[in-house]
Amino acid sequence: MKALSKFLHYAQVFSALTTMLEAARRGVVLEELRTIALNEEVDVEFLVRGLSNGRIIVPKNAARGNVEPIGIGEGLRAKVNANVGSSMDLSDINMEVEKAKLAVNYGAHTVMDLSTSGQMDDVRRALLKSVTVPVGTVPIYEAAYMAIRKHGSMVHMTIDDILNAIEMHAKDGVDFMTIHAGVTKEAVEHIRKHPRVAGIVSRGGAIIAAWIIHNGRENPLLENYDLVLDIAREYDFAISLGDGLRPGCQADANDFAQMAELLTISKLVVKSRAKGVQVMVEGPGHMPLDQIEHHVKQAKILVDHAPLYTLGPIVTDVAPGYDHITLAIGGAVAVAAGVDYLCAVYPSEHLGIPLPEDIKQGIVASRIAAHAGDIVRLGGKALKWDLEISKARASLDWEAQFKLSIDPETARRIHRRVPSKSGACSVCGEYCVYLILSKFLGSSAKSAQNLRC
Numbered sequence: 001m002k003a004l005s006k007f008l009h010y011a012q013v014f015s016a017l018t019t020m021l022e023a024a025r026r027g028v029v030l031e032e033l034r035t036i037a038l039n040e041e042v043d044v045e046f047l048v049r050g051l052s053n054g055r056i057i058v059p060k061n062a063a064r065g066n067v068e069p070i071g072i073g074e075g076l077r078a079k080v081n082a083n084v085g086s087s088m089d090l091s092d093i094n095m096e097v098e099k100a101k102l103a104v105n106y107g108a109h110t111v112m113d114l115s116t117s118g119q120m121d122d123v124r125r126a127l128l129k130s131v132t133v134p135v136g137t138v139p140i141y142e143a144a145y146m147a148i149r150k151h152g153s154m155v156h157m158t159i160d161d162i163l164n165a166i167e168m169h170a171k172d173g174v175d176f177m178t179i180h181a182g183v184t185k186e187a188v189e190h191i192r193k194h195p196r197v198a199g200i201v202s203r204g205g206a207i208i209a210a211w212i213i214h215n216g217r218e219n220p221l222l223e224n225y226d227l228v229l230d231i232a233r234e235y236d237f238a239i240s241l242g243d244g245l246r247p248g249c250q251a252d253a254n255d256f257a258q259m260a261e262l263l264t265i266s267k268l269v270v271k272s273r274a275k276g277v278q279v280m281v282e283g284p285g286h287m288p289l290d291q292i293e294h295h296v297k298q299a300k301i302l303v304d305h306a307p308l309y310t311l312g313p314i315v316t317d318v319a320p321g322y323d324h325i326t327l328a329i330g331g332a333v334a335v336a337a338g339v340d341y342l343c344a345v346y347p348s349e350h351l352g353i354p355l356p357e358d359i360k361q362g363i364v365a366s367r368i369a370a371h372a373g374d375i376v377r378l379g380g381k382a383l384k385w386d387l388e389i390s391k392a393r394a395s396l397d398w399e400a401q402f403k404l405s406i407d408p409e410t411a412r413r414i415h416r417r418v419p420s421k422s423g424a425c426s427v428c429g430e431y432c433v434y435l436i437l438s439k440f441l442g443s444s445a446k447s448a449q450n451l452r453c
Contacts, residue, residue, distance in 0.1 A: 205244025335373020
């Protein structure tokens, strides 16, 4: 009955609401789109069309004012997300805020709070106040936590518990939420009969699967997806359809469960857009390098070109401690094939909760992957950055090189570790190719005597 009363409540307020998606369909040029157009160097009309047909989303909760709008989708630069969040083993609000600020400082476009501790409300609200980028959450974590406290187990969680968590996050101003509505009873039963090597590695997917198995019923998020859309429409947050059955190792990639979930999600994309709710789709986790391009292109077709958001793909399972590198390899291929949004992976992936010292490596690696993919999908617009740093390199303009580097601080520190008297770097010294060419071919390289190392 509570769920029905929520439905009636939202039905009453619909006539007074207009979402960003609906505004775009009417051709309205919102101020957020003008800002994005300038940042992305695209026509604002391009953004209006992309938003109206669902190929671009602008995650921004109507209840949140302090957010710098970004666009995610086709024709735009690939974005990078930073995961933060407390756990039962380490819950420190100040540390999570520090991690979020570090991530944004190193170029993360969004932050997701994956907290599972008892302080999750406080962490979420602190993050929303501390950063101006879009913030995302996974409300099923909070619903499960509350169910344990109220009912003794997460498998006794009710749809009202789930909807209450979603609405609480929406009221706080969360800009996008992962919703694991694609995990079906059929897919879970298939995994039970045909076990995977790594099983179900998504926390949200595991929570839903446990609920399905215990109750012998369909996913409550799937059965009540219209109610989720009602809340999303009221607050105008974007839905990120979670990949609860993503492969957790190379051996499980592109199996029945993963593809079954993707097919279910494709239908939910249609429902979301019909309700005026912005939606994106979360992609695979682990996947062999040669399968990524085909999978991304297939997924794009199935979900009608909704923005794709991947945790990886991680292209080998043997590199714990270096999974920011395995992500960078797979992420570059994925973006080149059409992925719009990468979730950063830290060196601590598969090993432990990330600490502040892990954040920089994960964000920088993901940004490198995103830009490498953008060179393929955006061509000259992305290459301009590379062209400028190449000119600075050819002219031995070190300050310009530092400023144009994806991580200026590290570039400057490494260059200065072993100073060179030549004005070039310490690898070649006076045998630097640009110094040689400047003498014999009239290169524009500056005289070494006029340069500082």
